[in-house]
Amino acid sequence: MSLALQVTDLHVAYRDHVVLQGVNLQLRRGELAGLIGPNGSGKSTLIRAIAGIQPLTRGEVWIDGQHLRDAPLQARARLGFAIDPERLPRLLTGRQCIELLHDLRGAQASLDRSWQLAAQLRLTPWLAAPVYSYSLGTRQKLAIVQALIGEPALIVLDEVLNGLDPLAAFALKGELRVRANAGAAVLLATHGLDVAERLLDRALLLLDGRIAEDWDAGALATFRADPQGGLEHAVAERLRSSR
């Protein structure tokens, strides 16, 4: 099965502060993976590095076989990335944002699918309003719809479940599973360990700038079957042992 994401020896530093030190990661198509870890462990930095908006100190990123630095256009065309909701253009309407990205990505044919997703997330009533009038949750929904425009081979989402109402969160989880079944790889950074345990095929624990644990579908199934422990317990144990 081909790789939707390959990250090798990734290092990122903010001036003197080293955030990521030697991250190696591979995601196959059809895989729904979660990135978990304590605050400040580098989840968002890793996500931004994969999206190509965080410069790397060292390392390589390939998206669906395209090198992010050498072929940025091709790599980004295969990536669906949910931008930070605060960075959405405040004076455009949600509908305008979505249509503009469809035109940019040459994905006009999938416009109807975006409207369907917007309806599932209960974003439709807001689409004609300017983004500045949106709540955090509504902006989050718009960022998600934008990330799923077209059929990206890799979908990268950072804490998108925060601020979503239960129905929208449920719809999003269903949509991510559908996309994964259709052959896309999904990387979801989240603090929700219960979500990770139930939804994901794979959970990656990021600790001190490295992938400290990589639990596959079998391990997650074991966690689900264990009423005493579970993923939460395993993560807590791992964090305690790292101190």
Add this chain to the structure above:
Amino acid sequence: MRQKSLPSRMPTSHFDPYARQTHLLWRNRVNGWRSQPAEAVFAALAWLATIALMSWLLLAQLPRLRGYLLWLREEHAWATLGACALMVLMDQQQSRRRQRHDAAHDWLSAQPIMPAVRRRRRWLLLLRLLPFAAVATPLLLLAKASLLQALMLAASASVAALIGNVLGDFERTPARQTRPRETAFQTSRARGSMFSWQCIEAGASIAPRHLAPLLLVILLVPRGPLLMALVALLLLLVATGISAWRRAVMLIVQADRWLLVEPTPARIWLLQSLRLPLLMLVAGTLALLSLAWFGAGAVLALAVGAGLPVLGLLYLGVVVSGRAQPRRIPLRFAVHVAVLAACTQAFPPLLPLLWGGQLIFLCRRSLRP
């Protein structure tokens, strides 16, 4: 697991998302004007009145301006040329830096945008020379500059713009290596009260890197006219002071957004947030008052001593009362000033009473939950 081949989507043409975004923004703006015609007409009239006033002031000062321009042309042609080129260079450099920062952090930063589109955007920055040309042309005509002098100015400004555009690609610390820009009070230095946040925010606008252009002014002014250098320096310091004051005041809008979900009544933190702007207003008034007193006599001193607190407090009141709708603050302030201006023309003795009434009205609105 069901698999199907995913199409590799690519931008099909040299679609320029930034141009489309600008087009949509203008369309939304025009639609906004259409949906609120009264407000749009008022804003247009306010602009027209401002332009008319400025033109009138300029025409009244035309002989003096012509004399000054002739003096510059004859005595300090090279220094003037250098100052213009430097101004264009710094403008281009700043614009290019801002453009690069936006491209790295805005909502389209992770999208597949054709390199040709990015290049075109970059060179479009050179269009910023057009406003410069629009101002420089009448000034050159006024100064009765020769064709050669006009060409030299055009050539030096063009070269400076190109250099500034290229220099904008180099920074002391690469912008992309840092986290997205934060306002000063969001940094780790910010601790404690609203007052200390405001101090940090105001201090950020008078940081050394912002004051550097002020020092350049001194270097650019020829040795002779020391008074001009002082006036230029004073004007720039006033501009910096106003910027610091505005940043301290606008923090109230941000604080309101943050504290909206807290059960803290607005009056508790609002009182604290007024300390710094009021202090700066008093200090600024006193400084300008004394300068005006020594430099231009009682009338100007009275105008500064009365005008600055009147407008400053009014602006503060408008910001605090309209903090939930920051986009409407300029318009609301314009309305209040227009009312005061109308009163000054119609019945000046009523002015203090009207001003007091406006402040009471704004205070009441500010404390409304």
